[in-house]
Amino acid sequence: MVPSEAELRLRERLSRLRSLRLPGGVRVSREVERLEGQLERLSEEPPSDDQIWRQVELARHEERPYTLDYVERIFEDFIELHGDRTRADDPSVVVGLAHFRGRTVALIGNQKGRNLKERVHRNWGMAFPEGYRKAMRVMELADRHGFPLISLVDITGANPGLAAEQHGQGGAIARSQARMLRLEVPTVACIIGEGGSGGAIATAVADRVLMQEHAIYTVISPEGAAAILWRSEEEEEKRRAAAAFKPDARHCLALGVIDEIVPEPDGGAQNDYDEAARLLGTALSDALEVLEGVPGDVLRRRRRERYRSIGVVTTA
Amino acid sequence: MSARYEVSIEHKHEPESADGGKRHPNTCPRCGSHYRDDELAATLRVCPHCGYHFPLRATERILQLVDVGSFVEESAELRSDDPLEFFDLRPYKERLAEAEVATGLGEAIVIGQAAVGGTPCELSVLDFAFMGGSMGSVVGEKFTRACESAAERGIPVVSVTASGGARMQEGILSLMQLPKTVCAVEMLHDAGGALLSVMAHPTTAGVLASFASLGDVIVAEPGALTSFAGPRVVAQTTREKLPDDFGLAESNFRYGHLDAIVPRSELRHYVARFLRLFGNGAERG
Numbered sequence: 001m002v003p004s005e006a007e008l009r010l011r012e013r014l015s016r017l018r019s020l021r022l023p024g025g026v027r028v029s030r031e032v033e034r035l036e037g038q039l040e041r042l043s044e045e046p047p048s049d050d051q052i053w054r055q056v057e058l059a060r061h062e063e064r065p066y067t068l069d070y071v072e073r074i075f076e077d078f079i080e081l082h083g084d085r086t087r088a089d090d091p092s093v094v095v096g097l098a099h100f101r102g103r104t105v106a107l108i109g110n111q112k113g114r115n116l117k118e119r120v121h122r123n124w125g126m127a128f129p130e131g132y133r134k135a136m137r138v139m140e141l142a143d144r145h146g147f148p149l150i151s152l153v154d155i156t157g158a159n160p161g162l163a164a165e166q167h168g169q170g171g172a173i174a175r176s177q178a179r180m181l182r183l184e185v186p187t188v189a190c191i192i193g194e195g196g197s198g199g200a201i202a203t204a205v206a207d208r209v210l211m212q213e214h215a216i217y218t219v220i221s222p223e224g225a226a227a228i229l230w231r232s233e234e235e236e237e238k239r240r241a242a243a244a245f246k247p248d249a250r251h252c253l254a255l256g257v258i259d260e261i262v263p264e265p266d267g268g269a270q271n272d273y274d275e276a277a278r279l280l281g282t283a284l285s286d287a288l289e290v291l292e293g294v295p296g297d298v299l300r301r302r303r304r305e306r307y308r309s310i311g312v313v314t315t316a
Numbered sequence: 317m318s319a320r321y322e323v324s325i326e327h328k329h330e331p332e333s334a335d336g337g338k339r340h341p342n343t344c345p346r347c348g349s350h351y352r353d354d355e356l357a358a359t360l361r362v363c364p365h366c367g368y369h370f371p372l373r374a375t376e377r378i379l380q381l382v383d384v385g386s387f388v389e390e391s392a393e394l395r396s397d398d399p400l401e402f403f404d405l406r407p408y409k410e411r412l413a414e415a416e417v418a419t420g421l422g423e424a425i426v427i428g429q430a431a432v433g434g435t436p437c438e439l440s441v442l443d444f445a446f447m448g449g450s451m452g453s454v455v456g457e458k459f460t461r462a463c464e465s466a467a468e469r470g471i472p473v474v475s476v477t478a479s480g481g482a483r484m485q486e487g488i489l490s491l492m493q494l495p496k497t498v499c500a501v502e503m504l505h506d507a508g509g510a511l512l513s514v515m516a517h518p519t520t521a522g523v524l525a526s527f528a529s530l531g532d533v534i535v536a537e538p539g540a541l542t543s544f545a546g547p548r549v550v551a552q553t554t555r556e557k558l559p560d561d562f563g564l565a566e567s568n569f570r571y572g573h574l575d576a577i578v579p580r581s582e583l584r585h586y587v588a589r590f591l592r593l594f595g596n597g598a599e600r601g
Contacts, residue, residue, distance in 0.1 A: 168572075174527070177526070178498050197491060218491070219487055307495045311453030311456050311457055311493060311496060312453050313457050314396070315393045316395050
């Protein structure tokens, strides 16, 4: 593990904030408080293999709140928008506009179903290219009107289907990321359940990337990894794969992939939707506050610098 | 004559090999014809009998494409680290060392300055022989440097891909190479630079879902698999009967995801033409 890099980044941001002598003192001191909280999390003992598997189970918990559960608790005046203006409306991606603590925001969220009928309707939350195109349409809308963008990510992975390929899944995921890197409005993404591979990254390229305490963020599902790397469908290999990938929030923070862990109610978000929504709402609002007022071209430049510098390389 | 045809039909769906061993690299997997090295070299490693495009190593690809003596490799010294201390059936470090010995390459990508048909460009080539051409931090970094170098010098980037996707052994950091390389193309475009994306077999998953799909012009070699998910995964998950050309360049061309399918024998001319059209368009940034 290389926690040092993430730690350095957090420390650098902290010292920059501390040296500021701005009229917005309250705002800055809250940010300082939050950064210190994240640093503290970094110093905690990393989770064991069993604990990591527990995160996988919680992230996929049947009762875990989904995007629309949060929308009704966090936002006001929500209007859902439909369709990619090209071909279809993909119900596995929810987009819309809403009021959020005094401002209008644009929202993108992956949506899973709660029972079999809903799951079929939402295609188990796995987006079609139409879903990414719908998301891109809302990104453009946000940019045009200066609305900050909030993206809630909860997708098992990209869609393994014939239609998804014929309709250009790979290109849609690539262009969605490109669109997010081009925006000149503040963008905040939060992984609220499963952040699975290309399906997740398509709508997770943001100025601030948050992750709920019991969410997972991974390049491939434990099942997929076990099948490919261990050539096995056994439960034990699945668990081993999950542990090897370190998909939990604590590791993602240490690797500098996310900026902040959003706490959940005791035992997981499924135990108390209202409290989970309150904690998420506060985190989203704090993240937006830090970004608002920063000129659009600066936001874009910083966002790109962030992704430009990600990765670990060495020399021969 | 007819007997000959029968032989080739018989071999059409030949399994890996009848005795379970590895097929000779010069035996065509599609029609079973066998060639000497010099025969295949003369046809750019395309089967003269059935048109099958044999996989190319990065060095072969570069030699086939660029003007003689024009290629200058960059960032060859970069190597992968093992940030997750990843261990599947074997440690990641061991796999890396083995791939380096087997391929003679430091990583799955080679970048550098080149000229094609007299026009300068920046070249980025993935090599499937190095861990399936998978994209980890080094592939992301080198592709990014290629774009930056091109933007700086006001010349286009020519990218040739052959990759199974993200380097799983680098976990979430390999997923982050998607936005990283997308970012590189965005910055190239802002500087007025152009990208020609050439998809060779296979260009799938994380590489398809990032820079390979963002070319100003996107072409593929005949028969190249260019789908996000592979046919086996899709068939297993959906239990759908898939068309024979599922995810292949020919199918993707029909659905409008590619500008052209360019046989290897014409690729050099195609690249040269692209460079002439875009070669001096990068000074406006």
